[in-house]
Amino acid sequence: MPATHRWTLTRYLIEQRRRFPQASGDLNALILDVSLACKAIARIVAQGRLAQAPATASVNVQGEEQKPLDVTSNELFLRMNEWSGHLAGMASEEMDEPRQIPAAHPRGKYLLAFDPLDGSSNIDVNVSVGSIFSILRAPAELVDTGRDVVEADFLQPGAAQVAAGYALYGPVTMLVLSVGDGVAGFTLDPNLGEFVLTHPHIQVPADTREFAINSSNSRFWEPPVKRYVDECLAGAVGPRGKDFNMRWIASLVAEAHRILMRGGVFMYPRDTKDPAKPGRLRLLYEANPIGLLIEQAGGRASTGRQPLLGVKPGALHQRIGLVFGSKHEVERIERYHHEPATREAEVPLFAARSLFRD
Structure with missing residues (x-):
């Protein structure tokens, strides 16, 4: 591959497309539309309270607090991607049902699922937030008939993603x-207004001494965790x-x-806090795209019990336990999780020689 110094996202996608001479270029154009939405969101996030007056948070379709910027980010993703003719439908964390492509616009052969503003609870304290997206091929029958997109069209395992x-x-x-050809990182150059390739071949080390988990939930963790x-x-x-x-x-x-x-390794595992929810994170537009990136970078993504990308979704907003990162730790x-249950590790206060004997 040629030297990648100062490649823009556009050139990177063109070079990737050359691996598939028969490709139409629709996927490249779709990713560039997504990147445009991300640029617009980045601009608003960077302005903080300067961009908008404080507003009362609402509640989204999943019963979670919805910041005003969640709504704005969702609208930007929809507006930037609905018109180009590359999509047959969209799904978002902020919408209960799939979004139809307006009749005035042509339809395409891909589906886009996204979380328009992940970590929005951190906005008020100026901590990093982001957008996550997953691109799937639309079922052939949907493309051929031009019918309205339905929830079932999105229920594809993570391994079916064509980009994330x-x-x-x-x-x-x-x-x-x-x-599908490794993982690349692009930094937005404010002078050019373009994403420029700065991390061409990202790899996750197989070993680590760092882990991430919400310890406040420790009383709800399963024994393996x-x-x-x-x-x-x-x-x-x-x-x-x-x-x-x-x-x-x-x-x-x-x-x-x-x-x-x-x-490192990240854990948001299944726990007993709410038996009705087998996990906190959403499978289709949070876990699956992150899982694809981690696997493409040589790491491992799992539910804790099985490979994440093999899970067949059962609902648009399905939640799941997620463990990902350095391969050997995952x-x-x-x-x-697969070993027989063992007695919990002893700690000094409750050890056999303590005052609290069995």
């Missing part, structure tokens, strides 16, 4: 993308024989970006 990525709105704006975290916290004198650092940002994009840049967590 996220935009990170932090000290700099980045777009991290996979079109408790075992893993306890072993990490035991440090050099414990069974792992090394010290670990713990991180938690509460922004999936920021967590994924840190792991792609330097390794494999260890999976192994703990």
